[in-house]
Amino acid sequence: xxxxxxxxxxxxxxxxxxxxxxxxxxxxxxxxxxxxxxxxxxxxxxxxxxxxxxxxxxxxxxxxxxxxxxxxxxxxxxxxxxxxxxxxxxxxxxxxxxxxxxxxxxxxxxxxxxxxxxxxxxxxxxxxxxxxxxxxxxxxxxxxxxxxxxxxxxxxxxxxxxxxxxxxxxxxxxxxxxxxxxxxxxxxxxxxxxxxxxxxxxxxxxxxxxxxxxxxxxxxxxxxxxxxxxxxxxxxxxxxxxx
Numbered sequence: 001x002x003x004x005x006x007x008x009x010x011x012x013x014x015x016x017x018x019x020x021x022x023x024x025x026x027x028x029x030x031x032x033x034x035x036x037x038x039x040x041x042x043x044x045x046x047x048x049x050x051x052x053x054x055x056x057x058x059x060x061x062x063x064x065x066x067x068x069x070x071x072x073x074x075x076x077x078x079x080x081x082x083x084x085x086x087x088x089x090x091x092x093x094x095x096x097x098x099x100x101x102x103x104x105x106x107x108x109x110x111x112x113x114x115x116x117x118x119x120x121x122x123x124x125x126x127x128x129x130x131x132x133x134x135x136x137x138x139x140x141x142x143x144x145x146x147x148x149x150x151x152x153x154x155x156x157x158x159x160x161x162x163x164x165x166x167x168x169x170x171x172x173x174x175x176x177x178x179x180x181x182x183x184x185x186x187x188x189x190x191x192x193x194x195x196x197x198x199x200x201x202x203x204x205x206x207x208x209x210x211x212x213x214x215x216x217x218x219x220x221x222x223x224x225x226x227x228x229x230x231x232x233x234x235x236x237x238x239x240x241x242x243x
Contacts (some may be wrong), residue, residue: 008038011194016048034204100131134171
């Protein structure tokens with residue numbers, strides 16, 4: 001399996017329950033030989049997270065730290081009515097958005113409705129990734145999810161932190177189901193650490209073990225090639241200003 005060179009799902013202390021700064025995350029990324037990181041703070045709906053004005057001032061953050069390229073996203077919550085938890089004017093300031101279901105601000109509505117709510121949020125043009133679609137506390141229809149990912153140009157995440165969790169339900173089996181469908185439909189994935197502390201940046205070992213077990217093809221893993229991941233999120237190669 002090709003080396004993962006970018007980690008686009010991580011949180012700093014401004015998310016309210018994480019413990020590093022952007023510079024600390026970038027420094028560890030350099031040590032792990034990553035080429036690019038994406039800082040993706042939690043959106044409103046998650047308790048204790050940053051005020052949305054944060055996302056309007058991202059241009060002040062250096063685009064390169066310790067030789068590692070830094071881009072900016074947000075992990076936006078799916079609400080029970082199928083809407084995103086961040087207003088569009090803030091989404092427009094991002095390089096990319098991740099959407100995900102979090103039990104802190106979502107109540108299970110059953111497999112069919114959970115899936116429809118998630119798919120509705122995937123339709124936003126800045127949404128390129130779905131975070132941790134793996135927990136049977138809020139079950140999903142993976143056939144419909146993978147099909148929608150192909151339709152809306154969205155990659156599904158294999159989240160290393162989920163594979164460490166004792167809380168998430170049946171995530172290993174769910175990932176196996178999802179990955180087989182991704183192979184069938186030729187839908188790309190992203191491998192993420194979901195780091196909430198600098199020590200976890202670039203930690204993908206359990207996800208890689210799972211991908212190897214599933215014989216998942218390298219060409220469908222976006223973040224094993226810097227050009228591939230940038231192309232997928234429509235990020236310019238040399239100059240990449242916040243829109």
